[in-house]
Amino acid sequence: MKKKRFAMLAVMLLTIISCMLMTGCGSGKARTESQMKRVAADLLEEKYDEEFEIHYAWPRDSSLFYATCSPKDDMDIVFEMQAYNDGRGLYMDEYLQGAVAKLVEAEIEPKIQEIFEDAYLEVAFTWVTETKDYYEGVTIEEYCQL
Numbered sequence: 001m002k003k004k005r006f007a008m009l010a011v012m013l014l015t016i017i018s019c020m021l022m023t024g025c026g027s028g029k030a031r032t033e034s035q036m037k038r039v040a041a042d043l044l045e046e047k048y049d050e051e052f053e054i055h056y057a058w059p060r061d062s063s064l065f066y067a068t069c070s071p072k073d074d075m076d077i078v079f080e081m082q083a084y085n086d087g088r089g090l091y092m093d094e095y096l097q098g099a100v101a102k103l104v105e106a107e108i109e110p111k112i113q114e115i116f117e118d119a120y121l122e123v124a125f126t127w128v129t130e131t132k133d134y135y136e137g138v139t140i141e142e143y144c145q146l
Contacts, residue, residue, distance in 0.1 A: 031065065031085060033057050040067035043083055043090050064091055071095075077102050097125035100143040107140075 031039070036057035044052045050071055055078070057067040064082050071077055079098030082091040101123035109121040 031059070036065045036067060036083075039087075040065075040069060040081060040083055044069060044081065044093065044095075047090060047093075048095065059085075069093075069095075070098075074102075094125065096138065096143070099138050100140060101125060103138070103140050 033056075036059070037054040040054045040057055041052050048071075050073065053070045053072050053075065055068045055070065057065060059065045060082065063085055065085060067081050067083070069079055069081055077095070077098040079094040079101075081093035081095075083089065084091055104123045105121050108123075109119075112119050112121055
């Protein structure tokens with residue numbers, strides 16, 4: 001009786017282990033931070049035809065990774081993007097939201113600092129599914145029309 005239980009337990013354990021090895025985290029290509037940064041910079045440059053500084057990159061799951069980015073010619077714009085690990089390209093980016101956040105900060109922060117001298121403001125937008133790509137000269141009013 002003990003041998004049957006042990007054999008059954010061993011078969012169950014081997015089945016679980018083999019399933020984990022076949023389907024586990026291997027479904028997406030694992031990347032180092034430097035690889036994710038390079039991929040993020042290349043994808044953004046291809047989309048926007050300008051160079052980007054990638055501040056930090058980290059995996060989201062086995063299929064996607066995140067990166068915090070800025071255009072090299074305007075480091076005050078900071079935004080996040082997500083890309084596929086398997087090389088399919090960008091999943092989404094928040095370049096437009098980062099550009100509008102910079103405008104909102106420039107308009108509101110001086111007013112806050114009149115009251116609280118050492119205060120600073122950080123504006124953040126959540127990602128919206130229907131948005132236009134970043135373009136030069138974006139205004140707060142135009143963004144509100146999206």
